[in-house]
Amino acid sequence: MLTLGNPKEAQAVFEQILKTYTDDAKFLAQPNAAAKLMLARLKLAAAYRRLGSFPEADALIAELSK
DSSP states (O other), X not given: OTTTTOHHHHHHHHHHHHHHHTTOHHHHTSTTHHHHHHHHHHHHHXXXXXXXXXXXXXXXXXXXXX
16 A cells, blocks of 8 residues: 555554454464564554654654664
8 A cells, every 4th residue: 555655544454454463363373473563563654654643653663673
C-alpha cells in the first residue's frame, strides 16, 4: 500500500497485522517471526510519516531501538 501511495490503508493493514500476530504463539514459534514483526513495525512507522503523524512514527521507532 505504501508503494501504491496509500499510507492510510497501509497504516490500517500494518496495525491489523501487529494486532493479530504480536501475541500469536503459533506465529511466534516460526523462524524469523520477530524479524517479520519488526518489519511490519518499520512499515507502520513509514505509513505514519507519510500521513504526517510524526509523534506516532517517532514513538514506534524509539520502541524498536530499545
